[in-house]
Amino acid sequence: MVNINTLDPGASPLDYYGFELRRCREAAGLTQRQLGEIVNYTGSLIGQIETARKVPTLEFSERVDAALGTGGLLSRLVQLVLRSQLPAWFQEVAELEARATAISSFQEHLVLGLLQTERYARAVLGALHQNKLDDRTAARLARQRVFEKKDPPIFWAVLSEAALYQEVGGPETMREQLAHLLTFEGNPLINVQILPFSAGAHAGLQGPFGVYRFTADPSIVYTEGYGSGHPTANPDTVKDCSLRYDHLRAAALSLKDSAELIRRVMEERYAEQGDSVA
Template structure:
């Protein structure tokens, strides 16, 4: 898609967004440069978004909606646009996460995507693939907007203690990530527990998994492989994983002790080195 005149609004949500942006801009009698001056973005960026070559952001959409008087149209389209940018195999799962009233997650190797900080998420997504990394990171972080709903889901996360020590993205990214986890301390709808090394053999040794619960639909268990996701409502699987999760919660540290461990690891392992800590050089 290289020229706005051949933009097909039915090709994808991103194309439709670009089509509507151009339509409203032209209706307001503004060039791309003029609109850019109003909303503090470049005319070049607006052109790229209008031709579906660049992903818009929620902030961009809000500014354009205000400048063009669209009634919030572009902001409403953002969720659809961002979800369409997820890997095809994950789009159904993102929808399940957005609809769930309770989400229970167990992670053995990394922080769950719904609680990843920017630097951490960027490092995770950048392994073996640096293409469009900024956009892919923005799309992942946008999924976290489910916590901004008027009634967000009740979220439980159990992470292996190893997750705290697996340095992803460097010390600065880990400090940011652990600080982000601690920001949920005291929030009754977002609960984080650490499964300590001392737990030994535990009910989650077969791997990470999520449980999504809904007001009326069947409970879903989600597991993930390389480039594939596996949601299932099989009653036996749901029953088995629900029991496993109960045992993992029983073996994990309390919410308070988990927060203390996260804080201690952050300070001791990823704390900034101060000049005063360095002895004189003879």
């Protein structure tokens, strides 16, 4: 067990968060139990977070900030904490997402992480093992905060039709996930196109990839291997993948037709019990 008196705030973002939480709580003259009663969490949880044994959530951070009058300190720190919980090889992607002014992503069999619901994300991340599933799910969902920035990136997603049929987490989870995709209809900053099976051979057959563009820095292409990521700013690669993405968008259904297909699959394949007509 970590001793709070020897907790090193420079050891990790999680340790720094715990150190600051304890400092702010003590400055307010509250015990762990008293703070827990105010923010509707147990004093034990407060202690676990202060000793870097538990990862805080955004909701927890916002409640504590309000209770202690910290000016949003913990809500800002929790972004770093959650990003640090991502696999080491993926943390650079989260950084790219946070800085990009435009993101273009192609995915084959899954809904992209930036568009996943909590239950869908849990099903994906828990497919192989359940350890620290709450923390890993929270870290993935925290990436979606990029859409809440003052100047959010323009996001374009091309998903293979297969992603609509790959049943992740069961019918209810899929219905919720597809309904979530439909919430972006009419949002000019978040665009979802479906690449239909009828497109046949297409420019994305080599696998998923993303193109990240920035105000002043060179564009970066990101691809994934098994347990590893491969970002590159090589101009030839960026040019090639940008061209591939243009062709994928051209081969995909329009935004309107994509939404209609998502809605049709949601209603026909993942209808709630009792929805179908006899």
